[in-house]
Amino acid sequence: MIVTLTANPSLDRTIEVDRLRRGEVQRAIGDRVDPGGKGVNVSRALVANGHATRAVLISGGHAGAELLDLLAEADVPIIEVPVSQGVRSNLTLAEADGTVTKLNESGPVLRAEEIEELLDAAISAPPNYALQTPSSSIERPTAWIAGCGSLPPGVGASFYAELVERARDAGAATVIDTSGPALESCLASRPDLVKPNLEELAEAARTPITTMGDAVAAAQALRAAGAGAVLASLGAEGAILVDADGVWHAKAPLAGPLVSTVGAGDAALAGFLAAGGRGPEALAAAVAWGTAAVTLPGSIMPGPQDIDLDAVEVTRAPDADRILNPDR
Numbered sequence: 001m002i003v004t005l006t007a008n009p010s011l012d013r014t015i016e017v018d019r020l021r022r023g024e025v026q027r028a029i030g031d032r033v034d035p036g037g038k039g040v041n042v043s044r045a046l047v048a049n050g051h052a053t054r055a056v057l058i059s060g061g062h063a064g065a066e067l068l069d070l071l072a073e074a075d076v077p078i079i080e081v082p083v084s085q086g087v088r089s090n091l092t093l094a095e096a097d098g099t100v101t102k103l104n105e106s107g108p109v110l111r112a113e114e115i116e117e118l119l120d121a122a123i124s125a126p127p128n129y130a131l132q133t134p135s136s137s138i139e140r141p142t143a144w145i146a147g148c149g150s151l152p153p154g155v156g157a158s159f160y161a162e163l164v165e166r167a168r169d170a171g172a173a174t175v176i177d178t179s180g181p182a183l184e185s186c187l188a189s190r191p192d193l194v195k196p197n198l199e200e201l202a203e204a205a206r207t208p209i210t211t212m213g214d215a216v217a218a219a220q221a222l223r224a225a226g227a228g229a230v231l232a233s234l235g236a237e238g239a240i241l242v243d244a245d246g247v248w249h250a251k252a253p254l255a256g257p258l259v260s261t262v263g264a265g266d267a268a269l270a271g272f273l274a275a276g277g278r279g280p281e282a283l284a285a286a287v288a289w290g291t292a293a294v295t296l297p298g299s300i301m302p303g304p305q306d307i308d309l310d311a312v313e314v315t316r317a318p319d320a321d322r323i324l325n326p327d328r
């Protein structure tokens with residue numbers, strides 16, 4: 001059982017244009033709305049692949065109501081914490097050449113009691129979630145709690161550190177996927193895993209990253225600061241896993257044209273957790289799920305029909321001199 005916590009979920013609206021021309025009135029050539037927020041996406045990907053999950057998220061306002069409807073349609077089990085201000089809407093402008101411009105609102109201001117309820121919901125929601133199958137009821141204790149995404153206004157940077165400590169007391173492993181001060185301040189609480197992208201990794205380690213060697217050194221710096229393992233997504237270069245056993249790199253070719261990178265990191269994290277949450281097999285799954293996600297529109301999460309584990313190449317001790325390009 002994997003519980004995700006999204007303190008700042010969103011209604012993700014994608015508008016497709018041929019080419020974005022700033023300052024002009026343009027007609028969309030396509031549009032779509034997806035449920036959004038990083039933890040929400042992780043749960044959506046898990047559901048799409050038949051894994052037990054619960055998405056803990058705030059709810060409120062018109063966007064929040066639409067978000068809940070979309071999650072119900074997708075059969076994503078949720079635990080909602082109603083808050084006084086409305087859930088945000090985020091906008092993606094997708095151009096025909098694959099360029100994506102994303103405009104994320106800051107989100108509702110949360111009150112102290114709402115923040116406390118959110119933490120409580122994540123920790124106490126699912127001690128023994130019973131998954132019903134036709135013949136039996138399988139007990140699934142919470143294996144992982146995934147704290148994902150930005151923190152809305154009013155939520156202090158120590159939110160994820162608090163989550164990690166409470167989860168540890170409750171016997172669950174934790175992964176944190178966030179950026180900036182929220183990422184930096186959770187490290188001292190020793191999360192089992194953090195999942196930065198290249199930019200977030202460079203920011204947290206306070207070092208520019210140009211090569212694979214730089215990325216590995218930055219991941220090692222995050223481990224030295226307290227993270228048990230670092231799963232860093234590297235765009236077209238796949239991902240690296242740096243843990244107590246060493247360094248692995250995994251990469252896969254795209255099975256079709258690149259359509260949207262939005263949510264690909266979330267799909268990768270879902271794949272990693274679904275495959276056990278540690279070691280090279282989980283890294284391979286992360287890259288297979290993330291690579292599948294970028295060939296799908298908006299933030300559609302890949303299902304088994306999209307994911308090709310056999311296409312992933314995993315190597316130990318990757319070439320340190322390899323130049324990394326964050327763009328796919």
Ligand SMILES: O=P(O)(O)OC[C@@]1(O)O[C@H](CO)[C@@H](O)[C@@H]1O
Nearest residue numbers: 010036037038090104149150263
């Ligand atoms: O503003 P945050 O919380 O950092 O990111 C939010 C977000 O960009 O992340 C998801 C993709 O990873 C989207 O569904 C959502 O709009």
